[in-house]
Amino acid sequence: MRAAVVRSFDAPPQYDTFPTPEPRGPHEVLVDVIAAGLHPRVRSGANGTHYTSRRDLPLVPGIDAVGRTADGGLLYFVAPEGAPGEAPGTMAEQAVADLRRAVQLPPDTDPFAVAAAMNPGMSSWVALRRRAALPPGARVLVLGATGSAGRLAVRIARLLGAAHVVAAGRDPERLALLPALGAAETVSLLGEPAEVAQRLGQAAADVDVVLDYVWGAPAEHAMRALLTARADRAKPLAWVQIGSTAGTEITLPSELLRAAALQLTGSGQGSVGTAAIVAELPALAAHITAGDLAVTAVPVPLAKVADAWTDPVAPGHRVVLAPGLG
Numbered sequence: 185m186r187a188a189v190v191r192s193f194d195a196p197p198q199y200d201t202f203p204t205p206e207p208r209g210p211h212e213v214l215v216d217v218i219a220a221g222l223h224p225r226v227r228s229g230a231n232g233t234h235y236t237s238r239r240d241l242p243l244v245p246g247i248d249a250v251g252r253t254a255d256g257g258l259l260y261f262v263a264p265e266g267a268p269g270e271a272p273g274t275m276a277e278q279a280v281a282d283l284r285r286a287v288q289l290p291p292d293t294d295p296f297a298v299a300a301a302m303n304p305g306m307s308s309w310v311a312l313r314r315r316a317a318l319p320p321g322a323r324v325l326v327l328g329a330t331g332s333a334g335r336l337a338v339r340i341a342r343l344l345g346a347a348h349v350v351a352a353g354r355d356p357e358r359l360a361l362l363p364a365l366g367a368a369e370t371v372s373l374l375g376e377p378a379e380v381a382q383r384l385g386q387a388a389a390d391v392d393v394v395l396d397y398v399w400g401a402p403a404e405h406a407m408r409a410l411l412t413a414r415a416d417r418a419k420p421l422a423w424v425q426i427g428s429t430a431g432t433e434i435t436l437p438s439e440l441l442r443a444a445a446l447q448l449t450g451s452g453q454g455s456v457g458t459a460a461i462v463a464e465l466p467a468l469a470a471h472i473t474a475g476d477l478a479v480t481a482v483p484v485p486l487a488k489v490a491d492a493w494t495d496p497v498a499p500g501h502r503v504v505l506a507p508g509l510g
Contacts, residue, residue: 187276188489188505191242193232196493197275199486202244205272205280208264215251215259215281219299219483220274222492222503223247224333224427229273236453246274246505248303250295251281260298260469261286262462275486277507285458287465293473300481300502301336301472306461307426308337308395309468311451312344314460316393316422323348325388326367327406328397328429330358332502335365336477337395342366343476350388352406358499373398377405385413394423400431407436411444418445425450485509 185204188197207214228234230245248262251274261281263274272279289298308326312318324341328334330353341349342365351367353359359370369387373380384406388394391410396403403425410421423446440446449455471477479502484492486507497503 185277186486186507187244187272188246188486189242190230190245193230193239193241196490197230197245199489202242202272202276204278207280211283212264212280213253213283214278215253215261217274217276217279217507218250218252218258218295219481219504219506220246220249221299221303222505223303225303226273226275227493244272244274244276246276246279248299249274249279250289250293250299251279253281258289258291258293258295259283259286260289260302260465262458262465275489275505277486285462287469289469290473294481296481296483296504296506297479298469298472299504301477301479302465302468304333304479304502305336305340305468305472305477306464307333307397307451308340309344310456310461310464311395311424311426312341312393313464314456315449315451316424316447318345319392320345321347322393323350323388323391325350325352325384325391325394325410326397327352327373327394327403328427329353329362329367329370330355330499331397331427331429332479332500333427334395334397335362335500336479337397338362338367339365339477341393341395343471346393348391350391352384352388355499361500373402377401381405381409385409389413390415390419392420392422394421396423396425397427398430399425399428399434401434402430404434404436407434407446408440411440411446414444417443420445420447422447422449426452483509
């Protein structure tokens with residue numbers, strides 16, 4: 185079959201031949217791939233930097249896709265786990281779908297919309313459903329709200345019951361679009377750390393949950409600002425670490441853990457089991473197909489994967505590789 189193939193962690197995938205995968209058990213089927221999203225998680229897997237990477241080459245990237253079964257059914261599925269040679273990714277003409285990790289989609293579903301939105305939407309959906317429950321009237325801070333996943337997190341927090349969402353990010357143009365998605369307040373992360381901390385302390389001191397897509401120094405400053413400005417420091421603050429666009433490490437003074445009710449957790453592969461993630465897929469897929477969670481899909485032929493890997497993408501857009509496009 186033809187596929188996107190990574191032969192070096194220092195270069196984009198190339199359109200090349202790769203052995204067609206074979207189903208390995210009663211729950212697996214071979215599907216024709218219609219659309220596979222080019223997510224940041226896919227990029228980090230393809231360059232060997234993701235924390236789950238085994239750094240085995242060659243490999244086919246892609247962690248999820250929409251595909252069609254032999255009987256014409258439409259599936260959204262998460263790629264099976266395994267060594268790259270045993271379980272190639274989804275950026276190929278065909279892929280193996282484990283029906284225990286798949287969702288049946290209505291026949292009239294837009295496969296490109298689902299492929300574009302499921303992965304970025306899953307990050308906040310699973311975090312709020314499985315890692316940090318929203319109390320009645322909850323207030324949520326999305327730290328890093330101007331990325332694709334953060335943008336969806338604003339809308340998802342409202343869909344799941346948050347009464348007040350504060351959106352914080354660096355891109356002023358993208359930030360200005362977030363009130364229309366449900367953000368009650370926006371905070372710019374541009375400027376000196378002390379200035380940013382003051383703005384966050386004023387806008388989000390009493391939030392119940394932080395969805396953190398940035399980590400690094402911005403999270404350090406934000407954490408101190410929020411915890412020291414809280415009216416009631418004994419009120420729990422659930423800080424859910426999801427992404428690390430600003431750095432992979434922070435310095436966490438012990439005093440912050442003693443002086444406030446900080447509950448620090450993470451949400452991702454490993455911290456949430458596969459069965460729990462799969463259980464959340466149908467509801468999330470339903471919201472996407474209903475148009476509640478919009479990401480603008482940019483379909484690109486699989487044959488142009490090398491260009492798609494490096495070409496810039498407009499805010500709110502996500503590249504979706506499509507083997508069926510000429």
